[in-house]
Amino acid sequence: GESVGLHLPTLSVQEGDNSIINCAYSNSASDYFIWYKQESGKGPQFIIDIRSNMDKRQGQRVTVLLNKTVKHLSLQIAATQPGDSAVYFCAENILYSGGGADGLTFGKGTHLIIQP
Amino acid sequence: KAGVTQTPRYLIKTRGQQVTLSCSPISGHRSVSWYQQTPGQGLQFLFEYFSETQRNKGNFPGRFSGRQFSNSRSEMNVSTLELGDSALYLCASSRLPGLGVETQYFGPGTRLLVL
Numbered sequence: 001g002e003s004v005g006l007h008l009p010t011l012s013v014q015e016g017d018n019s020i021i022n023c024a025y026s027n028s029a030s031d032y033f034i035w036y037k038q039e040s041g042k043g044p045q046f047i048i049d050i051r052s053n054m055d056k057r058q059g060q061r062v063t064v065l066l067n068k069t070v071k072h073l074s075l076q077i078a079a080t081q082p083g084d085s086a087v088y089f090c091a092e093n094i095l096y097s098g099g100g101a102d103g104l105t106f107g108k109g110t111h112l113i114i115q116p
Numbered sequence: 117k118a119g120v121t122q123t124p125r126y127l128i129k130t131r132g133q134q135v136t137l138s139c140s141p142i143s144g145h146r147s148v149s150w151y152q153q154t155p156g157q158g159l160q161f162l163f164e165y166f167s168e169t170q171r172n173k174g175n176f177p178g179r180f181s182g183r184q185f186s187n188s189r190s191e192m193n194v195s196t197l198e199l200g201d202s203a204l205y206l207c208a209s210s211r212l213p214g215l216g217v218e219t220q221y222f223g224p225g226t227r228l229l230v231l
Contacts, residue, residue: 036222043120043206043222044159089159103149103161103174104220 012113019077021110023090028071030092034104035064035075039086047075047088077112085114118143120209120223128229134195137226141188141209147171148190149220150182153204162205165190166213194228202230 013019025033031052036044050057050064050073057064063076073090091104121140129135141148150162161174165184182192188209194201204227208220 041224043208043224046219046221049219091159103151103164103172104159105161106151106159108158 009108010111010113012115013080014115015080015082017080019075019080019084019112021075021077021088021112023073023075023107023110025071025073025090025092025105025107027092027094027105028068029094030105032093033064033066033073034091034093035062035073036089036091036106037084037086038089038109044089080112080114082114082116085112087111120207120221122205122207122223122226124226125224126227126229128231129197130231131197131199133197134193135197135228136191136193137205137207137228139190139192139207139209139223141190141207142221145209145211145221146188147210147213148184148188149208149210150190150192151206151208152176153206153225154202159206162192164213171213197230199230202228204228 034049035047037047038044048059048062048064050066052068055066061078065074077084087109089109090107093104120142123138139148147166149164151159152162153159162176162180163170163182164172168184179195182190184190204225206222206225208222210220
């Protein structure tokens with residue numbers, strides 16, 4: 001999962017297995033969370049988001065789970081494929097009532113490696 | 117529809133110099149945000165522009181500045197470069213400001229190396 005420091009944690013999974021990437025966020029006031037995927041040489045790519053009034057949200061092959069009690073976010077990827085190999089970042093934000101927001105606060109990232 | 121484009125893709129400068137990076141948002145997008153990505157600090161928010169106005173600013177020194185033009189294209193400038201400014205600078209655009217309302221789309225970044 002996410003951690004503070006210079007080195008990205010790594011998660012290695014077999015192709016076809018499910019992957020679970022974890023993230024502990026810091027600000028209890030955060031009410032909007034996003035998962036991004038960043039492939040080598042590219043910018044982050046939006047995967048899925050969730051607001052704090054939800055516990056779970058599903059997309060195509062991905063599910064995000066939010067546990068506000070322990071400030072924990074997870075990304076589940078079903079049937080992991082070689083193309084899923086990338087660094088995954090969680091990001092948190094506070095949405096103001098007016099719809100505006102400061103920039104995202106990103107976690108350090110987890111490097112997902114797919115074993116054939 | 118073309119994605120977010122950033123120029124240049126790679127840049128080498130020396131300490132004390134200044135640099136200007138450019139970002140062209142997706143057509144129709146009016147909000148542009150800038151981020152700095154380094155191995156040590158990860159991704160950090162620099163600033164956000166909408167309608168040629170800076171809406172939000174992250175915790176960076178005044179050497180980092182930006183602007184947005186009437187066509188929504190944005191530039192960021194770093195003056196008096198330091199070694200620690202070496203990073204990947206990412207630009208993200210969305211139709212409107214306000215996360216949760218609009219998804220941000222990132223460009224490929226400009227990799228800056230300060231020697």
